[in-house]
Amino acid sequence: MSVEEILSLPTLEVAKALLGCRLIHASEEGLTSGIIVETEAYLRDDPASHSFRKMTARTAPMFDKAGTIYVYQIYGVHFCANITTNETGIGEAVLLRALQPVEGIEIMQKRRKNTDIKSLCSGPGKLVEAMGIKKTMNNWVVNESPIQLIAPAGNNPEVHITTRIGITLAKDLNYRFYLKNNPFISRK
DNA sequence: GTCTAGATGAAA
DNA sequence: TTCATCTAGACA
Numbered sequence: 001m002s003v004e005e006i007l008s009l010p011t012l013e014v015a016k017a018l019l020g021c022r023l024i025h026a027s028e029e030g031l032t033s034g035i036i037v038e039t040e041a042y043l044r045d046d047p048a049s050h051s052f053r054k055m056t057a058r059t060a061p062m063f064d065k066a067g068t069i070y071v072y073q074i075y076g077v078h079f080c081a082n083i084t085t086n087e088t089g090i091g092e093a094v095l096l097r098a099l100q101p102v103e104g105i106e107i108m109q110k111r112r113k114n115t116d117i118k119s120l121c122s123g124p125g126k127l128v129e130a131m132g133i134k135k136t137m138n139n140w141v142v143n144e145s146p147i148q149l150i151a152p153a154g155n156n157p158e159v160h161i162t163t164r165i166g167i168t169l170a171k172d173l174n175y176r177f178y179l180k181n182n183p184f185i186s187r188k
Numbered sequence: 189g190t191c192t193a194g195a196t197g198a199a200a
Numbered sequence: 201t202t203c204a205t206c207t208a209g210a211c212a
Contacts, residue, residue: 040195048195050208059209076206078196096196125196166195186196 003143003151007066011085012094014066014182015041016081016159016177018094020152023101027132027146034099034121034131035152038178038185040164042082044091047169051091061139062091069147071128071138078125081133083149085143097165099127099177100184108133133170 006017016039023034023128042049050059051073061070061084067082070093082093085135099121101108108120121127133147139140142149158180163171178185 040193050195053209054192056209072195074206075194075196075204077204080195082195123196164195168193 001151001168003067003149005123006116007085007142009085011041011043011094013174014083014085015039015170015175016161018096019151019159019179020154020178021141022150022152023096023099023131024103024148024150025116025131025133026113026148027107029111030104032104032107032131034101034103034127035100036096037100037177037182038098040095040097040176040177042093042095042149046173046175048164048167048171048173049091049093051093052071059091062093064139065141067144067149069133069137069142069145071133071135073135074125077185078158079093079128079133079135079161081128092131094123096160097124097135098185099131100122100182101130118183122184122186125185 021036051062055063061068065088070082084093084096101120120130160180161174162176164176
């Protein structure tokens with residue numbers, strides 16, 4: 001399945017299909033990339049989603065076309081990155097929660113000030129920092145910017161589905177997806 | 189204006 | 201378990 005095909009799927013399917021994809025950022029400091037190993041879906045009728053109510057200045061990228069990147073700050077300290085799904089006007093997205101580092105590991109270690117490979121991208125805030133994703137990249141579009149997405153070549157990986165992390169609203173929905181037995185996923 | 193929860197991470 | 205650190209968005 002191509003990236004275009006993946007991004008045209010319903011949001012829950014996108015969250016699942018993104019597992020195994022490679023995310024690349026060709027930054028000024030150099031190229032970093034990693035395999036997506038953990039995601040969460042946020043739908044339009046989902047009380048935990050930023051797009052649950054009306055569109056606002058902050059959440060506008062969620063309502064943009066599929067492949068748009070939505071970056072927001074959380075707890076006043078960290079940033080999280082999402083990939084928007086659906087056509088323009090529908091506010092749904094997939095949160096990137098963890099990557100398995102592949103390229104540019106030295107750059108990630110420097111950005112994260114941490115040499116432990118397993119801790120480099122094992123959480124939404126960590127991955128954003130390791131990949132050098134900035135608030136200014138809000139609204140960028142995957143594969144039309146230095147952020148690239150590549151679909152996996154091989155077969156379907158084994159996927160685990162659980163409830164999402166760090167929320168109290170709609171906390172019983174099974175909208176979190178991760179690769180089974182992968183040591184690079186986040187923990188809580 | 190005032191309130192509150194929050195899609196976190198690191199340290200202790 | 202605590203804390204750092206703060207904003208968007210709801211409601212009045």
